[in-house]
Amino acid sequence: MERDTAIAMLVTYALRKGLIQPCEEIWATNALLGVLKLDSYTPPETELPEDIDLTSVLDALMDDAHARGVLEENSIVYRDLFDTALMGALTPRPAQVIDTFQSLRQESPEKATDWYYRFSQDTNYIRRDRIAKDVQWKAPTEYGELDITINLSKPEKDPKAIAAARNMPASAYPRCLLCAENEGYAGRVNHPARQNHRIVPITINDSPWFLQYSPYVYYNEHCICFNAVHTPMKIDRACFAKLLDFVGQFPHYFVGSNADLPIVGGSILAHDHFQGGRYTFAMEKAPIETPFSFPGYEDVQAGIVKWPMSVIRITAADPQRLIELADRILTLWRGYTDETAVIYAETDGEPHNTITPIARRRGSDYELDLVLRNNLTTPEHPLGLYHPHAELHHIKKENIGLIEVMGLAVLPARLKTELAAVAQKLVSGDDLEADPLTASHASWAMGFRDKYDLTADNALDAVYKETGLVFAKVLEHAGVYARTTEGKEAFLRFLRQV
Secondary structure (H helix, E strand, C coil): CCHHHHHHHHHHHHHHCCCCCHHHHHHHHHHHHHHHCCCCCCCCCCCCCCCCCHHHHHHHHHHHHHHCCCCCCCCHHHHHHHHHHHHHCCCCCHHHHHHHHHHHHHHCHHHHHHHHHHHHHHCCCCCHHHHCCCEEEEEEECCEEEEEEECCCCCCCCHHHHHHHHCCCCCCCCCCCCCHHHCCCCCECCECCCCCCCCEEEEECCEEEEEEECCCCCCCCCEEEEECCCCCCCCCHHHHHHHHHHHHHCCCCEEECCECCCCCECCCCCCCEEEEECCCCHHHHCCEEEECCCCCCCCCEEEEECCCCCEEEEEECCHHHHHHHHHHHHHHHHCCCEHHHCECCEECCEECEEEEEEEEEECCEEEEEEEEEECCCCCCCCCCCCCCCHHHCCCCCCCCCHHHHCCEEEECCHHHHHHHHHHHHHHHCCCHHHCCCCHHHHHHHHHHHHHCCCCCCCHHHHHHHHHHHHHHHHHHHHCCCCCCHHHHHHHHHHHCCC
């Protein structure tokens, strides 16, 4: 693809997606020439195709830029910085984006988010081509169909970028990946470029917040709302009020918060934020298996959810009633110890108990799922007693955050190759322990091999199905109350004290 043709195609793409207006075509072309460090341009005489593949166009421009020495390194980190600068030159100003969002929101919140989600993809902030590479499947379990994703969309840093980052002076700007200061930021080798990133202001519980989408969208319309102030995450009464206010304003979305303690919390505990979106997780479909009535809250439907983790569901027409009850449950749980169930509120002054809350609308009602969490570590389980135990680390070793809690496993990229190798060896009969790719999976794979009549056509499906069962076990390990008669009684013992 010739350079001038690629420039014309990128400008035409922006026109067709509504990122620029026809009167801005010359301005947009010159903005691209500035990024590409070019001082001349000849519009192509040939007709441009109806369908323009954005990835191919950006790749052609970056290849040319590298050949001319404008793109200093031809690696993924440097290419990401460069193609984001190109798209940033075509992305509308924040005020334009906010005006469009607010105008559509007056018609309906759904129209506003539909447009904003599509816009975030059209600007290449959400990279459709990378998301499409993720491996996804559903795994039937006793808790319903769990979602499994092998994440391939988040690029790994290359050695040159890692070395360059090591030599860079420390920077506290932006303070974290969620701060509003990321909007329009050019990025650096140790911080992603965000020239094509736009955020919209929202008010939650009378406080200023922002809404954006995750660039890695693990599920449909995976949004992030974050506090306008860089302030640590905290699960408290105000948190419940914010979550319920959000679903009151955007009733077609769920929203939840990671817990506020290490091990059981999210990856960014320093900045208060929620994750939400338009997706029905297995947890939402899971029924209440043990109804429970809280004294003084007879108007609130409540009970223990049939789920591998320890979940209290409360539902009511009045969100204020849920805020009051959730606050009572949280307050009790923060200080709750039950030695017979190996639950300690604190050890040596370190707190262990918190909650992962998820809010949604259930028809006209409001609903909160309160997932009890505890981050106690023991000599036998140094990464966490209520965390995937060592025998499951070959599949999942990372923290169990909000997304996993709801039933979507985000598994590391290494598993795409490793699970395929396991399937191949199960069919061929090769030694699983002899290959570094499959050695960690050997005992697991041999344990289910005889359950199936394995062939080259069905082996990978069987491995994927068993991976789903491992994820169900991961969630059981993360549950503070075992799904046994004794665990159930211990759970009820706690509820009776609320």
